[in-house]
Amino acid sequence: MPDRPLNATAASLLGFLHDGPMTGWDLVEYAQQRIGGFWSLTQSQVYRELAAMAAAGLVRAGERGRRDRQPYEITEAGRAAFAEWAAKPPAEEAIRFPLLLTVLFGRHLPPERLAEYLATHRATHADRLAGYEAVAAALPAEADDVDPYSVATLRFGLAYERAVLDWFDALPGPLRPADGTGGAPAGGAATPPAAD
Numbered sequence: 001m002p003d004r005p006l007n008a009t010a011a012s013l014l015g016f017l018h019d020g021p022m023t024g025w026d027l028v029e030y031a032q033q034r035i036g037g038f039w040s041l042t043q044s045q046v047y048r049e050l051a052a053m054a055a056a057g058l059v060r061a062g063e064r065g066r067r068d069r070q071p072y073e074i075t076e077a078g079r080a081a082f083a084e085w086a087a088k089p090p091a092e093e094a095i096r097f098p099l100l101l102t103v104l105f106g107r108h109l110p111p112e113r114l115a116e117y118l119a120t121h122r123a124t125h126a127d128r129l130a131g132y133e134a135v136a137a138a139l140p141a142e143a144d145d146v147d148p149y150s151v152a153t154l155r156f157g158l159a160y161e162r163a164v165l166d167w168f169d170a171l172p173g174p175l176r177p178a179d180g181t182g183g184a185p186a187g188g189a190a191t192p193p194a195a196d
Contacts, residue, residue: 005085006085008039009045011082013053014078024069025069037128057077058075058078059078102114103118114175136154
């Protein structure tokens with residue numbers, strides 16, 4: 001077992017390695033596809049975690065292959081550490097939405113700058129939703145051929161992106177764009193309404 005508890009990033013890498021050996025490069029690509037929409041993970045983090053987990057005996061490095069890429073496989077100790085991590089209750093989520101900070105202090109920005117930020121972010125969320133919808137449309141029709149755990153996270157992504165786009169489309173008057181794309185026209189940011 002490792003000297004320190006697994007962090008969620010290391011645990012996710014061990015989870016992916018249950019599917020078979022992968023290089024650090026493979027893990028970065030796989031993580032971007034599988035969890036990139038809700039969990040940030042950089043290439044440097046992946047290689048740092050792999051080195052630490054190899055030192056702790058949780059993964060084993062294989063022979064270097066093409067382009068000097070080295071595959072890693074999970075060990076029995078790694079499976080045990082992952083099982084221990086997975087059995088613990090997940091930490092509470094903390095919303096970190098940088099655009100909301102900018103909107104909160106939007107009255108200190110030129111209106112056209114805030115409009116640009118809002119339009120750019122709305123387009124990003126629309127693209128993510130389109131990507132999730134494409135994945136959902138490609139799922140097999142037979143329920144037996146679908147991984148329910150992946151479907152559950154996909155459904156969250158669909159619901160989240162739809163909710164965020166609804167938020168953009170219901171921005172208060174001073175932030176509402178004339179073209180309906182989520183950018184702001186003239187005027188400062190309104191103070192968010194009080195919760196009910």
